[in-house]
Amino acid sequence: MKVGAFRIPTETPESDGTLQWSSTTLVVVELAAADLRGIGFTYAEAAVGTLIRDALAPVAIGRSAWDIAALGEAMAARLRNGGREGASAMAVSAMDVALWDLKAKSLDLPLARLFGQVRDALPAYGSGGFTSYSDEQLERQFSEWTSLGFTRFKMKFGREPGRDPQRFAAARRAVGAGAELFADANSAFGRREALQWAERLAANWGVTWFEQPLVPYDLDGLLFLRDRSPASLEIADGEYGYTGDYFRRLLEAGAVDVVMADATRCGGFTGFLKAAALCEVWAMPLSSHCAPALHLAVGCAAKPMRHAEYFFDHARIERLLFDGCAIPEGGVLRPDLSRPGLGLEFKWADAERYQA
Ligand SMILES: [Mg+2]
Incomplete structure (x- = not known):
């Protein structure tokens, strides 16, 4: 398991109707099973990476990447007190993507x-x-x-x-x-x-x-x-x-x-x-x-x-x-x-x- 958060400066300062920004943060998680690696990511605050590392990784480690629904339940239960939206949802999202990537790779199939x-x-x-x-x-x-x-x-x-x-x-x-x-x-x-x-x-x-x-x-x-x-x-x-x-x-x-x-x-x-x-x-x-x-x-x-x-x-x-x-x-x-x-x-x- 590898987790990283990366802040990438925008090409030029950017804004929309309600927000201005000059960088974008990418949180990446890599799960390993045997010699396979599954990648998941979300665009969220770096703290979401901490949430994945400290709360969700321990839930997933040692379990089968095929049990995505069961792992989803277990991750939701682990984050129950933090609520199901916002940072919690982004952390779970990145993990879910990595699990699907891993499952597809274990079958040697493209996800599509x-x-x-x-x-x-x-x-x-x-x-x-x-x-x-x-x-x-x-x-x-x-x-x-x-x-x-x-x-x-x-x-x-x-x-x-x-x-x-x-x-x-x-x-x-x-x-x-x-x-x-x-x-x-x-x-x-x-x-x-x-x-x-x-x-x-x-x-x-x-x-x-x-x-x-x-x-x-x-x-x-x-x-x-x-x-x-x-x-x-x-x-x-x-x-x-x-x-x-x-x-x-x-x-x-x-x-x-x-x-x-x-x-x-x-x-x-x-x-x-x-x-x-x-x-x-x-x-x-x-x-x-x-x-x-x-x-x-x-x-x-x-x-x-x-x-x-x-x-x-x-x-x-x-x-x-x-x-x-x-x-x-x-x-x-x-x-x-x-x-x-x-x-x-x-x-x-x-x-x-x-x-x-
Ligand atoms: Mg929009």
Whole structure:
């Protein structure tokens, strides 16, 4: 068992509607069984690494990597007093991913095959467009992504609403009239303000996706907004879903048009597949949040999956520190079926300089 936390500086200072950052922390766990190694990771505070090392590793050591459900129970029981969300969920998520990687490797199968593929490749969209970017930076990023075949692009907004109209106009200029443009507010708005933006986004720049307009727990507010938004604009949320019952409540509330889920938070692949099963029975599309390398295999197996987020920060870190990351081509990510498990090797030596 090896655990590490790595703080990787961003290329330039970044911000969205409610947060500014200049680094991203990656927590990695490597589990060993005989001569096999399983890798799991999450984007979380370094303390999540401590939680894995001190609380979860002792639960897993000596047990079979095949008993993922039983180990999930045991890990949840161990963290009972800390609650099931937040740091606990992120620690369990990283462990769950490592266990699945190990299980697939012990069968010498790529994870996509072990889960059972419903598609050969996963459509993805370019996601960045930080509010810290100049209009020129934003246009350059989106233009570069068009050369990877992306036809969907997501940008942040809501930090300086007075500047956003020119930013949306610049983004639309860069991607062309036919591309899909997504907008993520990261909870920058209240209900009425979000509704005004919904109308402007659709009418002025042809935006088709409005993500996390409100504080994430305001499911009634999302329903209010969804009922009143233009038909061409989808409401998307769910990236802070940590547990299965959150996704149940999100769906029961009729709060969104597209569910988002993040395997680095929602219980790893086990939790992601549960969210996918809920989406399937509710006839609701699913889109993965962040960590593109992590979502590729499970995204090829989850039936209601529409696309994966190719998030600039995480795509950059994953290509820097993992061997085996898929490169988007023609707007899709394709799993390498010649590699067992996740198909990723973590470069521990290269990561050392970023140790948190
Ligand atoms: Mg978001």
